[in-house]
Amino acid sequence: MDLQAVVQLIGNVGFPIALSLILLQTILIKFTKQMDGLEKRLAQLDKTMNLMVKTYHQSTSKSAIRQDKKEDG
Template identity: 90%
Template sequence: MDLQAVVQLIGNVGFPIALSLILLQTVLVKFNQQMDGLEKRLAQLDKTMNLLVKTFHQSTSKTAIRQDKKETD
């Protein structure tokens, strides 16, 4: 928001309302930035969890194969 727009806003609606709108815009911008960061972290967490599940399944299947071999011997 440029200075001329702020001055015009104050002239049209008054200082308290203009200040409230500026603060609201600032809060919304920061909130959106935090949400974007959270979205990236959740995507990384999802990838990590999928990798852990895949590794767990591979590990349990190898353990089951080893136990089958021991039982047949």
């Protein structure tokens, strides 16, 4: 927001309302950035959890195969 736009905003709606709008815009920008960061972290967590589940299933199936071989042998 440039200086001329701020001056025009204050002239049109008054200082308290203009200040409130500027603060609201600032808060919304910060909130959006935080939400983007959380979204990225959640995506990484999802990938990690899927990898852990896949690894667990692989190790469980290998254990079952070894157990079957011990029982047969």
